[in-house]
Amino acid sequence: MADKKAPIFLARKSYQRRRLRDASRVLPVAGLVLFMIPLFWLQDTETTRGTADAMTFVFAVWFVLVVIAALLGKPTQESENGPDNGKKDGDVL
Structure with missing residues (x-):
């Protein structure tokens, strides 16, 4: 008989959770790059962007990063701290 092999693909829920965690790890780097954009604005006399525009x-x-992080x-958080999460009633941590 042929040996039964484990499936090649991961379960959909765990795969999605991992991708969300990966996206949350990239978020600070993306934020750093976005925060640096005002440093590259040219200071022309005709089309000057002031400090107010930069702020x-x-x-x-910052607001968009907070919303994306949430x-x-x-x-x-819901998937890791689900109601059952494989624990029994008497289990602690």
Whole structure:
């Protein structure tokens, strides 16, 4: 008889959780790159972007990063701290 082999692909839920964790690990690097964008704005006399524009951009990026982090964190937290999570009633941690 042929040997039964383990499936090649991972379960969908665990795969999605891992990809969400990967995305949350990349988020700080993406934030750093986005925060550096105002440093590259040219300081022309005709089309000068002032400090107010740069600070507006930084706070907008910060807000978007917070929202993305919340959206990425919610599903991973729910799946790891689910109601049953393989534990019995008397189990502690």
